[in-house]
């Protein structure tokens with residue numbers, strides 16, 4: 001889950017924000033929609049869930065689309081360099 005005050009979705013981050021994607025593994029149900037929509041940003045996690053690619057580029061339109069299409073809102077964006085997992089908890 002994003003920390004309080006962090007953008008919840010790609011659209012919430014705004015088009016000018018340099019952001020990377022993350023997947024909340026507690027929410028992901030493994031639909032694979034993000035893999036099909038934004039394969040440069042997401043990869044299979046090996047546990048029937050998706051995860052952010054460690055080498056994912058900064059967020060773009062395909063990442064925004066994946067966040068909007070995720071059926072359980074498991075995708076979010078945070079500022080900073082790409083990382084494989086969700087941001088640290090509180």
Ligand code: SF4
Nearest residue numbers: 028029031032034070
């Ligand atoms: S679209 Fe959402 S639920 Fe489906 S695999 Fe991606 S993160 Fe998981």
